[in-house]
Structure formats: C-alpha cells, structure tokens
Amino acid sequence: MSMIVCLGAAAICPDDPVPSAEDLADQIIEDLNYFRLGAVMCMGISSGAYILSLFATKKYRERVLGLILVSPFCKSPSWTEWFYNKVMSNLLYFYGVCGLLKECLLQRYFSKEVRDNAEFPESEIVQASRKLLDERKGINVFRFLQVINDSPFHSEALHMTSKLARRYTALVEVQGCGSMVTEEQPHAMLVPMEYFLMG
Structure with a gap:
C-alpha cells in the first residue's frame, strides 16, 4: 500500500x-489498479486496519475478499494517548525520526518482552523495525500521525464494525504482546487465520 510512510517514498511537500x-x-484503489489486481485479501495493523475497514465497508466492497484486522482502532484515545501522540508529532516536527521517537514507536508496536531488557536481548524483528524507522522520511510520518490524530476513528470504527457480517466475523484476543502480534506471537494467529482462509 502506498501510504505516506512507505519505505522509499519521497518526502511530502509541507504545503500539500x-x-x-x-x-488514504x-x-x-490506486495501488490495486496500478498493479492490475482484482479482488484482494487485506491485512492491516492499528491505523492501517482502520483505513482498510474504511476501504472495504464504505468504498470498494467488491474489491475485498476478506479483511484481517490486527489491533484496529476501536475506542477513543484517552487523554494520555492524545498527549502521547502530540509529543510524538512535536518530536517529528522539530527533530525528525530521532532516537527518542523511535523508542516511543517501538514501545507502541512491541511488548516489553521482545524489546531489549535485562533478561533477553532485543529480538530480530525489533532490530529490523528500528533500522526501517531510520529509512523513513520524518515529514511523511508526521503527516500520517496528523491524519490519525484528526480522524473521527472512534465513531467510524463503531459504524464499520456494525456493517461487518457477524456470520463471517471473529474476534481473537491475544494477551501479552504489542500491536505487532503477527511477529510476537505468530502461533496465536495461525489457527484463526487458517479458519478464516478456509471460510
């Protein structure tokens, strides 16, 4: 998906x-058309899950075979979450993708168990994510955070959830991990995904 935070994307003009x-x-749909893809299976995490839900339920239902949504936005941010997002936006605006910002993002994505701690070394996926964050354009990440902070995702998420057919929907809760459940506990995702793909 060619979102504004994709690897290798040019920096967005601040005047846009x-x-x-x-x-988003x-x-x-622009990407699907560019690659000449018809109906697809989509998977999104966190804000990506919200955007895919919007894509599938409000706009292009015929182009979606199924959705796998991991840690989708489904509730209003608390005041601490709102403040946290504002701090991250300010860090991005003034310092770009700095070390402190990377740590804030990694804390959001991964549980303490897989990040560097006294008992265990940092996992390979966290190390790879840290490296990928170095390659992102700060202005692009800043603009993406602005979209999410200004989005009415709470009411939208509730509306979109009501549109999903209960017969074809399953909620799987995985304990003890961050947003990147597919990386931290892939075994917890295997059975639900197998049932989902088998219909």
Whole structure:
C-alpha cells in the first residue's frame, strides 16, 4: 500500500494539504489498479486496519475478499494517548525520526518482552523495525500521525464494525504482546487465520 510512510517514498511537500483517512483509503484503489489486481485479501495493523475497514465497508466492497484486522482502532484515545501522540508529532516536527521517537514507536508496536531488557536481548524483528524507522522520511510520518490524530476513528470504527457480517466475523484476543502480534506471537494467529482462509 502506498501510504505516506512507505519505505522509499519521497518526502511530502509541507504545503500539500493533510489527507483524510478516506483519502488514504482511496490510495489503496490506486495501488490495486496500478498493479492490475482484482479482488484482494487485506491485512492491516492499528491505523492501517482502520483505513482498510474504511476501504472495504464504505468504498470498494467488491474489491475485498476478506479483511484481517490486527489491533484496529476501536475506542477513543484517552487523554494520555492524545498527549502521547502530540509529543510524538512535536518530536517529528522539530527533530525528525530521532532516537527518542523511535523508542516511543517501538514501545507502541512491541511488548516489553521482545524489546531489549535485562533478561533477553532485543529480538530480530525489533532490530529490523528500528533500522526501517531510520529509512523513513520524518515529514511523511508526521503527516500520517496528523491524519490519525484528526480522524473521527472512534465513531467510524463503531459504524464499520456494525456493517461487518457477524456470520463471517471473529474476534481473537491475544494477551501479552504489542500491536505487532503477527511477529510476537505468530502461533496465536495461525489457527484463526487458517479458519478464516478456509471460510
């Protein structure tokens, strides 16, 4: 998906208007058309899950065979979460993708168990994510955070959840991991994904 935080993406001009979550959903159809893909199976994590839900339920239902949503936005941010996002936005704006910002993002993505601690060394996936964050354009990440911070995702997420057919929907809760459950506890995802793909 060619979202504004993709690897290798050019820096966005600061004068360009900040896109909405719907604009990001529209980028998905541009990618599908560019690669001449028909209906696809989609997987998204966190804000990506929200944008894919928007894409599938409001805009292009016929282009989606199924959705796998990991840690989707589903509730309003607390005041501490709102403040945390503002701090991250300010760090990005003034310092770019600095060490402190990387640590904030890694804390959000991964549990303490797989990040570097006294008992265990940092996992390979955390090391790879740290390296990938170095390759991101700070302005692009900043713009993406603006989209998410200004998005009415709470009411939208509730609306989209109500549109999903209960017969084809399953909620799987995985304890003891961050947003990157597919990396931290892939075994917990295998059975639900197998059932999902088998229909």
